[in-house]
Amino acid sequence: MNLNSLYYFKVMAEFQHYTRAAEFLCITQPSLSRAMSVLEKELGVPLFEKDGRNVRLTKYGALLNSHIAEGFREIESGYRMLHQFKKKNSGIIDFSFLFVLGYQFVPNLIKNFQANPEYSQITINFHQCNTLTSLTKIKEGEVDLGLCAYMPDEPDIRFTSVLKQDLVCITSVHHPLAERPALSIEELLPYSIIRYAESAGEIQGDIDRLFEECSQTPETFCTMAEEITMAGLVSSNHNNCIAIVPDLDVLENFSIKKIPLNHPNAYRTIYLATSNIKPLIPCVETFFHFILHYANAYKSLNAFVN
Numbered sequence: 001m002n003l004n005s006l007y008y009f010k011v012m013a014e015f016q017h018y019t020r021a022a023e024f025l026c027i028t029q030p031s032l033s034r035a036m037s038v039l040e041k042e043l044g045v046p047l048f049e050k051d052g053r054n055v056r057l058t059k060y061g062a063l064l065n066s067h068i069a070e071g072f073r074e075i076e077s078g079y080r081m082l083h084q085f086k087k088k089n090s091g092i093i094d095f096s097f098l099f100v101l102g103y104q105f106v107p108n109l110i111k112n113f114q115a116n117p118e119y120s121q122i123t124i125n126f127h128q129c130n131t132l133t134s135l136t137k138i139k140e141g142e143v144d145l146g147l148c149a150y151m152p153d154e155p156d157i158r159f160t161s162v163l164k165q166d167l168v169c170i171t172s173v174h175h176p177l178a179e180r181p182a183l184s185i186e187e188l189l190p191y192s193i194i195r196y197a198e199s200a201g202e203i204q205g206d207i208d209r210l211f212e213e214c215s216q217t218p219e220t221f222c223t224m225a226e227e228i229t230m231a232g233l234v235s236s237n238h239n240n241c242i243a244i245v246p247d248l249d250v251l252e253n254f255s256i257k258k259i260p261l262n263h264p265n266a267y268r269t270i271y272l273a274t275s276n277i278k279p280l281i282p283c284v285e286t287f288f289h290f291i292l293h294y295a296n297a298y299k300s301l302n303a304f305v306n
Contacts, residue, residue, distance in 0.1 A: 006068055008035045009047065013065040017054050090121035091283035096134040096146030097126070099226050101270070103250045105163075106147070109294055113287065122283050130225055131201030138275055144284045145274045147291075149201025156276050162295045163270040165246035167207065168258045170230070172237035178257045185210050185263055192221035194230050194243040206268045207244045210261070218242075231256055 008025060012032070015021040022029040040047050047061035057065060097106050106126075113119055127134070127143055131151060137143035139156050150159050169188060171178050177187065189211075196204040211217045221241040224230050230243045231254040244261070245251070246268055251258060260266075272291055274280060280288060 005035050005039050007072070008032055009039060009061075009064070010068050010072055012036060012048070012055075013057055013061065013068070016048075016051070016056055088282035088286045089118050091281060092123045092125065093145075093284050093287050094125045094127060094137075094143045095287070096129055096137060096143045096148070098130065098134075098148055098270070099128050099228070100246065100248050100250065101147055102128055103248070109291065112294060113290055119286070119290075122287070124287070130199045132199040135273060138273055141275075141278065144280070145272060145288055145291075147270055148273050149203050150269065150271050151201050158274050158276040159271040160274075160292070161269055162272045162292065164267045165248075165270065166260070167210075167244050167266045167268055168247045168260055170234050170243050170245055170251060170256045170258055172235050172240075173255050173257055174237050175240055175242070175257070177242070177259065180259055182260045182262050185261065186214060188242060188244075189214060189216055189218055191218060191240055191242045193218040194221050194233065194241055195223045197223045197225040199225050203246075203268045206265075210244070210263050210266060227251065 008021075008027075011025055012018070012021045015024065018029050018032055022032045025032065036047065043060070043064070045060040046058050047064065048055040049058050110124065113124075127137060127146070129137070131148040134143065134146040134148045135151060135154060135157055138146060147162065151157075169177070169183055177183060177191075180187075196207070198204075208217070221239060222233075224233075227243075227245045227248060228250070230245060231251050234241060234243050235255045247258060272288065274284075274288065
């Protein structure tokens with residue numbers, strides 16, 4: 001049994017006439033008759049019976065046709081849905097982003113994207129996840145593009161710089177450094193620091209480079225994957241620990257101080273990651289360029305980045 005045989009059967013069930021069905025299929029009548037005979041032999045039941053000059057479905061043929069017709073309707077529906085992906089203004093996009101971008105940047109990005117009537121036929125599925133998970137999903141084809149940190153040794157991923165976020169030191173409100181208007185990197189050395197886990201991407205490398213000219217580095221208090229839990233721990237003032245994190249508005253919900261760092265490289269870069277192997281379908285390419293354009297406008301407003 002193959003798909004051609006089932007399609008021939010579907011057409012025969014509609015015409016119930018070998019000559020007309022064969023003409024519709026652009027094959028000879030003997031070829032169609034032979035295909036139906038083979039199908040009946042495989043199934044072990046008659047599918048058609050003579051009805052004068054025509055044929056009609058047997059009860060077995062009618063039963064098979066009820067399933068075949070539904071199956072081909074689903075196939076045709078899927079084909080039409082996928083066919084629309086050829087257009088730049090319709091389709092489905094799977095989009096991943098870092099948790100911290102879900103508070104302000106991504107909601108405003110999507111609001112502006114969907115405000116354009118031209119994109120009303122584009123559906124976006126959201127995936128909030130860390131950098132490692134985001135890149136894994138992109139490589140496996142579950143996600144089309146994602147906002148994340150950079151990760152080295154990822155030849156299958158194309159990284160495009162999108163945003164820069166200031167890095168700040170966060171302390172509890174009772175910390176010895178809490179009242180300082182700004183801090184040098186050297187002033188952080190006596191205090192244990194919360195570091196990022198490897199799954200967070202390159203951000204810990206950006207932070208480590210801030211200490212390259214120091215004679216020592218701070219002791220590690222613990223490692224964590226995201227900023228919200230870091231802020232919660234820092235606010236408890238446990239062991240006077242500190243953390244260096246992006247300057248995020250959401251951190252103001254915690255009992256902490258955000259203190260600028262006196263260092264020219266006190267920032268981290270957010271990248272737009274896509275597959276370096278699989279081509280972008282038109283609607284994803286449209287969204288890709290929209291993100292770049294929107295991020296550039298965000299920079300000019302100083303709302304999120306330097």
